[in-house]
Amino acid sequence: MPGIFFNVNGKDVSEENVDPELTLAYYLRNKLGLRGTKLGCEEGVCGSCTVVLGTWDDEENKAVYRAVNACLVPLFHVHQTFVITVEGVGSREKIHPIQDRMARGHALQCGFCSPGFVMSAYALLRNHPDPSIDQINAAIRANLCRCTGYRPILEALYSFSPESGGCCGGNKNGGGCCKDKSSSSEDEGYDDKLLSFNDFPKYDPTQEIIFPPSLRTYVDxxxxxxxxxxxxxxxxxxxxxxxxxxxxxxxxxxxxxxxxxxxxxxxxxxxxxxxxxxxxxxFNEVKVDASSVKIGSALNIQKFADTLSCHLPKEVGCKVAKFIQNFSSPQIANFATWSGAIVSAAKSSISVSDVLILLNVLDAKLSLLTESGELIEVEIEKFVEQKLFETGTIVYAKFSKSDRGKLFCLKLGETSEQDSTNFNFAALVGNKSSRIFVGLGGQPKRLTGLESYVNKEKSYNLDDFYRASNLEKNHHSSTALTRFASFLKNGNIEENQGKVNYLQYFKPTTNESAGRPIANYFNERAITGEALYVNDIPAHNAVHLGFVLSTLPNAEVLNVDFSEALKLEGVAGYFGVSDVPGNNIPGLQIANMNFPDDTTIFADKKVEAVGQVIGVIAANDVPLARRAAKLVKVEYKELKSLVDFEEARDAESYLGDVQHYGKDEKTVNESFEKSSKVLEGEVSIGGQEHYYLETQSSLVIPGEGDELVVHCATQGTSFTQLMVAEAMKIPAHKVIVKTKRLGGGFGGKVNNASWIACMCAVVARKLNRPVYGFLSRADDLAITGKRHGVYAKYKVGIDSEGKIEGIHYQAWLNGGWSKDHSEGVTMVMGILVDGVYKMGNLRFDGYPVKTNSNSNTALRGYGNPQSTLVNEGVMRRIAREVNKDVEEVKKLNFALQGDHRFMGGKIHNDALGECWEYCTNWSEFEKRKRKIEEFNRSSELVKRGIAMSSVRFGLPHPGPTGHGIASLLINLDGSVQLSIGGTEMGQGLNQKMLQVCSEALKRPIESITIVDTSTDKITNAPETGGSQNADTNGLAVLACCEKILSRLQPIIDKNDGEWEKSIREAYASYVPLQCTEYGVVERTKFGVQETESPYNTTGSCAVEIEVDILTGYNRVIRVDMVMDVGESLNPAIDIGQIEGAFMQGYGLVTCEKITFNKATGQLEQNTAGKYKIPKASDVPKDFRVKLLGINKANGAQVYSSKGIGEPPLMMSCGAVHSAIMYCVDDWRKHNGIEEFVDTISPLSADKIRELCSKK
Known part of the structure; x- marks a missing residue:
């Protein structure tokens, strides 16, 4: 049988026969056991699977390395190739400089995406050991991270560039050190470095693994x-x-x-x-002569671009390279062929191809192999128009080296970079002739009229351009022609991303452990690929699940025919509702640990949303299970559906009772009667996908006597334990749920994770085999819930100054097809809707709406971001009415320490006023605002805006979740083992608990380990979330340490503090060396009622944004975030949480859309590529964070620290949204449009263009 030969991490590998469909990622993970290569999307979008391919270039006599998506590369493509994975780059024993700097530089949180970032950076350093900042930005632009906000990743990687020179680039822009710009006496006593990269040794490329000689000497x-x-x-x-x-x-x-x-x-x-x-x-050759460049059709897009950049005239070649840089991603460009790109586009009437328009504008000639075996040369336009791709095969493309002129290229998509193309435009303008094309789908359209006009005329008027081009007037063509005119007038003006500047201020501590910015112990494990996530855990003789999903939004299920699926060799069976031995709706029976949930494990005779799970196929591998699931035929009787949120509201389709909070309507109406003005408005807020990089994953291993071991990526091990037990009709003590870590959670792995575990448990019992349930990204998007979209109305009464005297909110939340967390999110939005404000007589009516769509669930903030955005609209509306700045109106209405929330609770230990004042001064808000006003007066098509927002978040929460559990044991060698009830999902909980334990026991942190969260160690633990888990679990850890020390201290004192000797003596004296304790939040001790929060985490931020009115694209210029977190347990972790939350909030109000097709019920963002989360290029250009460290932490009981995970997201989404609306409002005002625009979110590019259009 034929075979392939390649090398993986320095070891030669031969395979006799390879399935052409087998991917490199699947081979590395499942055949070689190299699980550091992660699967986050399997579409080539997220970058988690990135590996490096090395090949020998005989002409250059050197190895060339490229980063590729292992999830897309077929294994047969790596013949005679050097494959390098994260395990081959370095290990904990011999860590690579990239891994070391990222690990110690706090550049990871959940760690799932980190190996991909390492590999993208590694490919860059192998080719360019001294990279520029622009090269670093470009190298990682296709790697996604949902946790960190990217800043620490960029900082770590910038340290490899000679251009770095510290946080402000060594003052290269002539503006002085950013640390000096707004420094004051208030900054004294703060540290401004979490880590100095100057302390690291210089990167030495000679220490890298060499290109394998076996590949060079191999004779094929x-x-x-x-x-x-x-x-x-x-x-x-x-x-x-x-x-x-x-x-x-x-x-x-x-x-x-x-x-x-x-x-x-x-x-x-x-x-x-x-x-x-x-x-x-x-097909793999490049041939260059005096007149032309020929590029073989099997060469990748990056090689194609590099070749043209090198051999065409400089002014053309450089532009080609820049244009291709925006093509998809480096990993895709490094593997996909240019010929494949143009053929796939030519076959489609709607696909807009960047490569195809480039070949057209450069007048490429194609060498075509005909069916008869002849080689003919055809023009690229003829190739597409005559559909020659149906019968011919491209051998190479030929480009003339004499084509001189100015090349202009424009690509427009939903977002500004790294996106599929909706429209493109390219022009090569010479002295005597020009070629101009527009991409509308299929073959680009040549604009001969515009060519003639440009060659003859020197007046670049937009109306004349339209007449000459005969293009339909719309925002795409307007953008293209306006930019083209500017290009012709002013030449090529391009701006690279540049270096991100950053500042992090925090107060140093005198503690040995708690309060220090210690790198997470887990970082080195994740960054080297050693850390195992659920889908990485090996299990013998396991089956994998493929999910059979509903294709209709509301229907009766008449029949499920899985006979065709069972015919495939390796398929073990189909399983559905009839196979559940216990309760198919377990969420209704364990409501004391969560809100009552009527979600089914498997659909029972009816489906109520596209994506609802009907059943599962079990098969021997993942690809087979997914293939087989597609063969299952479901017969439906379609029913009337309510997919559209507005229609469901009108139909009063609700999930449970309408919720009312605050004053009665009569009291609120009396406030309106006394008010100077009464204003009304409507707010529309879209949903948001969690987009954790690790999709939902479970592994269930059956044991003896009905026992089950459940490895699950869950935020609530005890909740999942009870759900599985209820579904399987067994006592909970027979179910052990284990969670080592999550690859991100954000609330999406509470209920959702438990359903997947239940499905796996059903199949494991039936087959008596281990069962993996690992969702593809597409299935995860289809099945799981998201953030609740909200439609709200408000009626607010104000006095003449703008102070609120009464307000009535009505909010409808899109809950989806089942309850899940909808009642809880509605409740939280209602009881905390006043946020940072005093609102007089307030009433909130909340309506959880049932629609035939995904069942929405918990997501970071849990109703608070929605109420924040509603209030941003209220404040902007009041400011417009009383002719004041929005910030002035906000400050006028602040509720401060000692005031009461509208639900009656008193505001304790709160630093909102201090955060606001500090942020106002630190950000130089008023001074910059004046400059922005001046800029906007003279700028018509680019607007800048600035806004401030604040947050108040009461912690810990009252109720049954306000406790933690910990177990601590000491081994005879003196080492300490800690277990807690909370789960680690990237928020740094485990690291904080290690520091708390180290500080309390006065033991080195290296002598303590924290083990996986497991129900055989800790049971009945509340779900992890709500930003309070460092409090609740920390109290439990402190209680354990106190109990242990109370037993040991006399012995320790007797042995002069010698720990190991004392432990052995205690053991010999029958002193217990382990304990389990509850941590319960004290309230009455601090004068706090049981229904109140002992303290508030508060913060303020100022955001400056620039909006391109033509495209609708935005960029964040500067962010100043001031947070009071008490005395931080770990400043690096807290700052990381703040930065990550900022970017998630930014995404919520800008690029992240959730929409459904009304007719089909299908989620329109149903792939990784269609759902857009922020990228590294979206990071604020100047990103400043300060932990204020005000001593208002009486109620903070774990070393005076406060919780942090969610609050920054609320002020982020508020400030970003208002800053963009500042730009929109300014444009509308200067164009005579006076109508007020209330809160609409997200403010995507198309929405901004809509708001900034003259109707």
Whole structure:
């Protein structure tokens, strides 16, 4: 049988036969056990699977390294290639400088995405040991992180650049050190460095692993080979002659990426014969002569761009390289072929291709191999228009080296970078002739009229451009022609991302452990690929689940036919509601630990949303299970559905009772009668996807006597334990749930995680085999709930100054098809709707609405971000009415320490006023605002805005979640083992608990370990969330330490403090060396009622944003965040939480959309590529964070620290939204549009363009 030969991390590997559908990622993880390569999306979007491929360049006589997405690369493509994974880069024993700087530089939180960032940076350093800042920015632009906010990642990687020179780039822009700009006496006593990268040794590229000599000396067979898979037979010719001889009868000619990607998603089974261009010599050549450049069709897009950049005239080549940099991602460009890109675009009437328009504007000629075996040369336009791709095969593209002129390229998508293209425009303008094209879908349209106009005229008027081009007037064409005119007038003006500047201020501590910015103990494990997540845990003889999902939003299920799926070899069975031995709706029976939830494990005779799980297929591997699941046929009787949120509101379709809080309507109406003015408004807030990088994952291992061990990525081990027990009809003591860590949670792994665990448990019992339930990103998006979208109305009475005297809120929350957390989120939004304000007589009516869509759930903030955004609209509305600045109106209405919330609770230990004043001064808010006003007066198409927002978050929460559990044991060697009830999901909880334990026991932190959260150690623990877990678990850890020390202290004193000797003596004296304790939040001791929070985490932030009115794109110029977290347990972790929350809040109000197709019920953002989260390029250009450290922490009981996870998100989304609306309002005012725009979120590019249009 034919084989392939390659090298992985320095070890030669041979495979005799390879399934053409087998991906490199699957092979590395499941055949070689290299689990550091993570699967986050399996679409080439998130970058978590990034590995490096090294090949030898004979012409350059050196190795060339490229970062690629292992989830997309077929294994057969790595023949004669050096494959490097994160494990090959370094280990904890011999850590690589990239890994070391990221680990010690706090550049990871959950750690799931971190190996991908390492590999992208590694590829860069192997090719460019002294990279520029721009090269670093470009290298990681396709790696997504949901936790950190990217700043610490960028800081760690910038340290490899000679251009770095500290946080402000060594004062290279001539503006002075950013640390000097707003420093004052108030900054005295603060540290301004979490870590200095100057202390690290200089990177030495000579210490890298060498390119394997075996690959250079390997002599490949000149004969073509054939690979036989379960569905595809693939021919691999080595030269053009073999390709000609073998092409006949082949269903697909594959360059390797797009066709394989689409095939993997094919809904039906098939058998096909393919042929690949991958190893055809003539398809992989670059030929350059005096007049032309020829680029082989099997070369990747990056090689294509590099070649043109090198050999075309400089002014053209540089622009080509820049344009391709915006193509998809480096990983995709490093693997996908340029020919595959243009063929796939040519076959589509709607696809807009950047590569295709580039070939058109550069007047490329294609060498085409015809069906008869002839080589002909055709123009690129003819190739598409005559559909020559249906019969011919591209051998190479030829470009003239004499084409001189100015090249202009424009790409427009939903977001400004790293996005699919909705519209593009390219022009090559010469002295005597020009070529101009616009991409509208399929073959780009040539604008001959505009070409003639540009060649003759020197007046670049937009109306004249429209007449000449004959383009339809819309925002895309307007943007293109306006930018093109500016290009012709002013030349090429481009701005790179540049260096992110950053400041982090915190107060130093005298403690040995608690309060120090110690790097998370887990960082080195994650950054080297050693850390195991659920889907990384090996299990013998396991099956994997494929999920059969509803395709209708509301229907009766008449029949499920899984017979075709069972015919596939390796499929173990189909399982559905009839296989559940216990309760199919377990959430209703354990409501004392959560809100009552009527979600089903499997649909029972009816489905109520697209994506609801009907059943599962169990099979021997993941691809097979997913293939088989697509073969299951479901017969429905369709019912009337309510997918549309507005229609469901009008139909009064509710999930439970309407909730009322505050005053009665009569009292509120009396306030309106006494008010100077009464204002009304409406607010629309979209939902948000959690987008944890690790999708929902469970592994259930059956044991004896009905016992089950459940490894689950859950935020609530005890909750999942009870859910599984209820579903399986067994006592909870037979279920052990273990969680080592989560690859992100944000509230999405509370209820959602438990359903997947229940499904796995059902199948594990039936088959008596271990069962993995690992959702693809598409299935995760389809199945799981998101943040509740909200439609709200407000009626507010104010006095003449703008002070609120009464307000009536009505809020409808989109709950989806089942209860989940909808009643809880409605309640929290209602009881905390006053936020930071005094609102007089307040009434809140909350309506949890039932729609036939995803069942929405908990997400960071849990109703608070929605109320924040509603209040931003209220404050902007009042400010407009009384002709004051929004910030002045906010301050006028602040509730401060000693005031009461509208629900009656007193505000304790609160520093809101101090945070606001400090942030106002530190950010130089008024001075910058005046400059922005001046800028906007003279700028028509680019607007700047600035806004401030604040947050108050009472902690810990009253009720049953306000306790923690910990277990501590001391081994005879003196080492300490700690276990807590909270789960680590990237928020640094475990590290904080280690520092608390170390401080309390006065033991080195290295002598303490924290083990996985497990119900056989800690049971009945509340779910982890709500920003209070360092409080609750910390109190439990302190209680354990106090109990242990009370037993040991006499012995320790007798032995002069010698710990190990004391432990042995205690053991010999029968002194217990372990204990389990509850941590209960004290309230009465601090004069706090049981229904109140002992303290408030408070903060204020100022955000400056720039908006391009033509495109709707925005960029964050500067952010100043001031937070009071008491005396931080770990400033690095808290600052990381603040920065990460800021970026998640930014995404909520800008680029993250949740919409459903009304007719089909389908989520429209149903793939990783369609749902947009912030990228590294979205990080504020100047990002400043200060932990104020005010001593108003009487109620903070764990070393005077306060919780932090959620509060920054609230002030982030408020300030970002208001800063963008500042830009929008300014444009509307200067264009004579006086109508007030209330809160609409997200303010995506298309929404901004809509608001900034003259109707």
């Amino acid at each position: 067979s000149e004969d073509q080979s054939i690979l036989e898979g379960s569905r595809i037979e693939l021919t691999l010719p080595k030269n053009l002659t073999q390709f000609k001889q073998s092409r006949e009868g082949k269903n697909v000619i594959s360059s390797g990426l797009i066709t394989r990607f689409l095939t993997s998603r094919h809904p039906k089974e098939f058998t096909q014969k393919w042929i690949t261009t991958r190893y055809v010599k003539e």
